[in-house]
Amino acid sequence: MKEETRRGTTFTRRSLLKGMVAAVATAISMRPSRDSSAHDFHGYDSNRGVLVDLTRCIGCRSCEVACSQEHGLAPPDGMLENYQPLEPQYRETRRPDHQAFTVVNQYQSPLYDHPLFKKTQCNHCLEPACLTACFVNAYTKTPEGAVIYNESVCVGCRTCMVACPFSIPAFRYDSAFDAQIMKCNFCFDTRLSKGRPPACVEACPMEALTFGYRDELLKIARKRLRDLPGRYHREIYGEFEAGGTSWLYLSPVPFEEAGFDTRVPRQPILHFVKDFLAVVPMVLTIWPGLFAGIYLLAKSNKTADNTTSKEDKSDETIER
Amino acid sequence: MKPLSGNVTDSIGRHTVGGASSQRLLDKVFLGLSRRDYLSQFLANPVNWALSLILAIGIPLLCQRYLFGLQAISHGSQDYPWGVLLGFGLFGMVPLSASGFLLSTTVEIFQRDDFRPIERLALLNGLLGYFFAVVFLLVDLGMPWRLTYPMVVSFGPAAVLFLVAWHVATYLSVQIAEMVPAVSEWADWPGLKRFVKKLTLGLTIAGIILSTLHQGALGALFCYAPAKIHPLWIAPEFQWLHFFVSSIFAGLCMVIVVSWLVRKTMAWRCDHRFLDTLDEITLGLAKGAAMAMITYLVIKIVAIAHDQEWLLLISGWGLYYLLELGLGTLVPLIIFAYGVRHRRVTMVRWGALLAVAGIVWNRLNTVLICYNYRLHQEIPYWKELWVVLTVLSFYFIVYRFFLYRIPVLFEWRD
Numbered sequence: 001m002k003e004e005t006r007r008g009t010t011f012t013r014r015s016l017l018k019g020m021v022a023a024v025a026t027a028i029s030m031r032p033s034r035d036s037s038a039h040d041f042h043g044y045d046s047n048r049g050v051l052v053d054l055t056r057c058i059g060c061r062s063c064e065v066a067c068s069q070e071h072g073l074a075p076p077d078g079m080l081e082n083y084q085p086l087e088p089q090y091r092e093t094r095r096p097d098h099q100a101f102t103v104v105n106q107y108q109s110p111l112y113d114h115p116l117f118k119k120t121q122c123n124h125c126l127e128p129a130c131l132t133a134c135f136v137n138a139y140t141k142t143p144e145g146a147v148i149y150n151e152s153v154c155v156g157c158r159t160c161m162v163a164c165p166f167s168i169p170a171f172r173y174d175s176a177f178d179a180q181i182m183k184c185n186f187c188f189d190t191r192l193s194k195g196r197p198p199a200c201v202e203a204c205p206m207e208a209l210t211f212g213y214r215d216e217l218l219k220i221a222r223k224r225l226r227d228l229p230g231r232y233h234r235e236i237y238g239e240f241e242a243g244g245t246s247w248l249y250l251s252p253v254p255f256e257e258a259g260f261d262t263r264v265p266r267q268p269i270l271h272f273v274k275d276f277l278a279v280v281p282m283v284l285t286i287w288p289g290l291f292a293g294i295y296l297l298a299k300s301n302k303t304a305d306n307t308t309s310k311e312d313k314s315d316e317t318i319e320r
Numbered sequence: 321m322k323p324l325s326g327n328v329t330d331s332i333g334r335h336t337v338g339g340a341s342s343q344r345l346l347d348k349v350f351l352g353l354s355r356r357d358y359l360s361q362f363l364a365n366p367v368n369w370a371l372s373l374i375l376a377i378g379i380p381l382l383c384q385r386y387l388f389g390l391q392a393i394s395h396g397s398q399d400y401p402w403g404v405l406l407g408f409g410l411f412g413m414v415p416l417s418a419s420g421f422l423l424s425t426t427v428e429i430f431q432r433d434d435f436r437p438i439e440r441l442a443l444l445n446g447l448l449g450y451f452f453a454v455v456f457l458l459v460d461l462g463m464p465w466r467l468t469y470p471m472v473v474s475f476g477p478a479a480v481l482f483l484v485a486w487h488v489a490t491y492l493s494v495q496i497a498e499m500v501p502a503v504s505e506w507a508d509w510p511g512l513k514r515f516v517k518k519l520t521l522g523l524t525i526a527g528i529i530l531s532t533l534h535q536g537a538l539g540a541l542f543c544y545a546p547a548k549i550h551p552l553w554i555a556p557e558f559q560w561l562h563f564f565v566s567s568i569f570a571g572l573c574m575v576i577v578v579s580w581l582v583r584k585t586m587a588w589r590c591d592h593r594f595l596d597t598l599d600e601i602t603l604g605l606a607k608g609a610a611m612a613m614i615t616y617l618v619i620k621i622v623a624i625a626h627d628q629e630w631l632l633l634i635s636g637w638g639l640y641y642l643l644e645l646g647l648g649t650l651v652p653l654i655i656f657a658y659g660v661r662h663r664r665v666t667m668v669r670w671g672a673l674l675a676v677a678g679i680v681w682n683r684l685n686t687v688l689i690c691y692n693y694r695l696h697q698e699i700p701y702w703k704e705l706w707v708v709l710t711v712l713s714f715y716f717i718v719y720r721f722f723l724y725r726i727p728v729l730f731e732w733r734d
Contacts, residue, residue, distance in 0.1 A: 095398065095399070097398050098398075129544060132478060132479065132544075133479055133480070133481065133544045134476045134479055134481075135470045135476040135479040135480075135481040135482035135484075135485055136466075136469050136470050136473070136474040136475070136476050137474050137475060137476040138474070138476075153466075153469055153473060153474040154462070154463065154466075155461055155462070155463055155466045155467065155469050155470070156461045156462015156463040156464075156466070157461060157462075157481060158401035158402065158462070159401075159479070159481050159541065159544065161398070161401035162401055162402060162541075162542075162544055162545050162548070162691075163544035163545060165545075165547055165548075167398075167399065167548075170398045171396070171398065171401065171462060172389075172462075173389055173390045173391040173394070173396030173462075174388075174389050174391040174396065175389045176385070176386055176387055176388055176389040176390075179389060179390070179462035179463060180462070261547070263547045264547055265546060265547055269544055269546070270478075272543040272544070272546045272556040273480055273540060273543045273544060273556075275543075275556060275557050276480065276536065276537070276540035276543060276559070276560045277478070277480070277540075279533075279536065279560065280483065280533060283529060283532050283533055284529060284533075287525065287528055287529045287532065288525055288529065291425070291429050291524075291525050291528055292521075292525060294429055294430065295428075295429045295430075295431070295521065298429065298430050298431035299431055301431070302431050
């Protein structure tokens with residue numbers, strides 16, 4: 001009878017534990033349902049963007065200068081006078097870093113008789129990989145379209161740098177106490193939040209950069225493709241890349257010829273992580289029952305084994 | 321460590337009678353030796369001289385890092401945000417430390433008492449491995465003083481790293497609790513031991529859940545870079561499974577290697593229960609590891625078939641991939657199969673060493689060598705490598721400190 005009571009209490013405790021596990025599991029499985037609207041999120045209607053037309057850019061790098069002034073960064077080095085072609089060290093290899101939020105690189109394609117210039121900066125994705133990878137929520141996608149960063153919560157793990165399919169976020173490695181991620185913020189604080197275009201767009205003398213609502217920019221881009229079919233490669237880079245970006249590009253040659261990464265997947269980067277995130281609540285709910293069950297089986301097996309081996313031994317002694 | 325074995329008094333293996341308790345504790349810390357004897361055995365050991373040399377250069381390098389930033393000790397590459405500090409320190413150390421949850425599952429859940437003599441070594445190996453993975457993280461993080469931010473200040477619960485942070489923190493606490501019985505025997509706190517013993521089953525199951533998830537999550541982290549890593553090293557649907565299954569044989573092989581080293585260098589500290597069963601246990605662990613290895617090989621092939629990557633195998637990267645899988649997993653698997661069948665324990669131990677190196681190689685490939693493979697190759701700055709060596713030396717020192725003292729390799733005699 002006493003044994004019965006003890007078993008009874010064990011059961012209550014176990015069912016209590018089970019209840020707790022179920023509660024945790026429900027709490028976790030609630031999360032995706034709350035976010036389920038994110039399954040068909042196609043960006044904010046108010047999302048601004050910039051259309052970059054490579055056929056118009058002459059590589060003057062005025063945008064680089066304007067950017068560094070706007071953000072109080074060191075002026076870009078290398079020769080900038082007289083709109084001359086870039087020196088070799090400024091071709092192709094540069095990327096935005098902690099000292100420059102935008103760079104213009106020069107590319108030479110056999111398919112085009114002029115040198116090509118490509119401006120690189122944060123593309124302000126519609127579903128940013130940096131944001132989804134950040135474990136302290138340091139990134140925000142604003143309704144205006146900018147992807148901005150909050151250095152006051154950043155831990156410096158640099159997962160955003162790994163996650164960004166365009167390799168944009170840069171880390172200030174040269175400071176122990178003021179380390180942070182440095183990247184283009186679409187001039188959010190100073191301009192975009194007030195409805196004004198970013199500094200680089202304003203500085204462009206060739207109208208290679210067009211600022212506006214992303215939807216409108218796509219229409220403009222398609223119009224150019226339609227009106228001047230011989231002038232452009234018939235695609236808009238950024239329309240679908242990584243789920244779509246605020247910055248869009250038109251190029252006279254296939255994009256890989258002008259230094260674009262054309263292997264960037266079309267789905268948002270989060271898409272590749274969802275499979276694993278779905279496993280988490282499964283493991284949390286299935287493992288406790290499974291392993292508690294195995295424990296009980298192993299335990300009863302061992303007890304049975306002990307009894308049989310004792311019986312075997314006693315049999316042996318009897319036979320002897 | 322032969323000179324020490326003669327000097328160590330028997331008193332450090334049991335609760336001595338008499339003397340103030342603080343005095344007895346100090347006695348245990350100094351292994352029952354006088355201060356002078358302790359110092360002389362310390363100086364007589366060439367390993368200590370090598371460690372001192374590493375630290376003499378490494379500690380100033382660490383100061384440099386904390387005063388002048390990561391740039392002072394690494395290339396500070398924008399293209400390779402995770403260098404060898406994390407590639408080895410976090411992604412390499414964590415699978416090698418899976419031993420704790422594996423052996424506690426074997427003994428406490430599967431009720432395999434024949435593995436009990438090595439359980440505490442596996443638990444200690446796990447605890448210290450995780451602890452030092454966090455130390456590596458503290459060196460590498462830009463703002464290490466904000467380590468607890470994902471727990472208390474700002475939450476990004478949809479991020480894989482959020483899961484890793486929470487699970488590693490929780491699992492570290494679980495592992496500390498699992499080591500409490502050994503420490504409380506040593507420090508003579510029987511009440512604490514009795515309390516923790518009651519939690520064993522819960523702690524063990526928590527350990528399995530947390531380990532499954534964060535070992536897998538470390539792999540899933542790379543799903544954020546599906547186009548940057550060479551396709552052979554990234555399979556978004558299977559990455560977490562690859563990392564989790566490989567951590568199983570990584571942890572088991574690490575225990576084989578550590579127990580081998582322990583028997584060779586500190587047999588004086590082991591009791592007969594440990595020494596007499598070690599060969600049999602080694603073969604048992606190898607058998608388990610071999611099963612994880614064959615599973616790993618199959619799911620690696622499944623990933624290649626799923627992503628249609630057969631043709632990539634005959635490229636240069638493909639050959640490198642086959643070399644990694646062959647030397648790091650297939651050869652140890654064959655060694656284990658032969659060694660277990662013919663009871664060749666030494667052979668099995670060499671195979672385990674090869675598998676441990678193979679896992680570290682795989683993690684370094686994923687983080688560093690095959691990451692951004694279309695860009696330049698990052699070759700770590702010597703200072704970064706030296707810092708890795710420095711943290712590893714601290715790991716070694718702390719590991720040895722505990723093995724000498726708390727009842728891990730021997731049973732406490734009351």
